[in-house]
């Protein structure tokens with residue numbers, strides 16, 4: 001990782017309810033980005049907000065030198081980010097963290113994402129480019145769903161659920177996942193989304209004995225392992241559990257290790 005860089009915004013658009021897709025000219029990040037990693041962005045135009053905001057990498061093209069992120073407006077930082085225009089510059093640190101790890105003998109991969117958590121698993125599905133990738137994505141409603149064509153292009157089979165049934169299965173994506181697991185077990189699952197969804201996936205990974213990695217979107221301070229704001233509990237044989245830093249040791253952890261209740 002290099003130090004912070006000023007990166008030019010080449011697009012920033014609303015793609016679903018409260019959800020934006022932003023493209024940056026960032027050749028250094030693009031050349032090094034791995035699925036599951038994130039960039040740490042200084043909030044533009046507000047010197048009072050000292051902490052950067054972590055956002056997962058949604059796509060990166062080494063050849064063209066761009067990086068894309070998808071983010072949901074939840075507070076002032078993401079609101080200011082949503083107002084950024086083409087031609088503006090953002091102060092970006094990254095790529096940060098340890099991404100998903102998929103071994104060369106993986107033949108059948110399930111990636112599971114909920115809401116803005118679908119963004120990093122889309123990047124994983126498109127990068128780990130072998131036949132046998134099933135993508136499960138869940139949203140509250142059709143209004144919150146984004147870039148479905150992009151998801152479709154990134155995997156071999158796409159399954160969608162919305163809580164109101166406006167697109168795909170009516171209910172939770174974890175219900176669709178469990179149905180599939182009863183029929184067909186993958187070599188590995190990768191997931192990111194709200195904590196209740198991750199807990200359900202963690203339980204299924206144990207029940208069906210499928211190795212699984214979870215990307216935690218914990219609140220974060222420095223992003224480089226110095227401040228411990230983002231500590232999460234991870235099982236440890238000797239001490240019961242130890243704390244690890246989501247930013248530096250994660251944000252991806254094996255589901256059998258991470259203790260989501262304590263996260």
Ligand SMILES: Cc1cc2nc3c(=O)[nH]c(=O)nc-3n(C[C@H](O)[C@H](O)[C@H](O)COP(=O)(O)OP(=O)(O)OC[C@H]3O[C@@H](n4cnc5c(N)ncnc54)[C@H](O)[C@@H]3O)c2cc1C
Pocket residue numbers: 038053054055056057069070071072073074075076077078079116117119120216217218219220246251
């Ligand atoms: C590794 C990582 C990757 C992430 N990737 C994405 C992504 O791809 N897309 C995306 O939309 N968001 C992502 N997030 C979450 C994103 O960083 C926060 O939503 C953002 O920092 C909020 O900033 P804000 O100033 O708008 O909100 P704040 O004013 O800081 O907070 C507004 C509200 O959101 C809550 N909140 C803030 N941060 C988090 C968080 N991390 N988890 C849960 N609740 C939070 C606060 O408690 C508060 O209620 C990621 C977080 C991490 C740690």
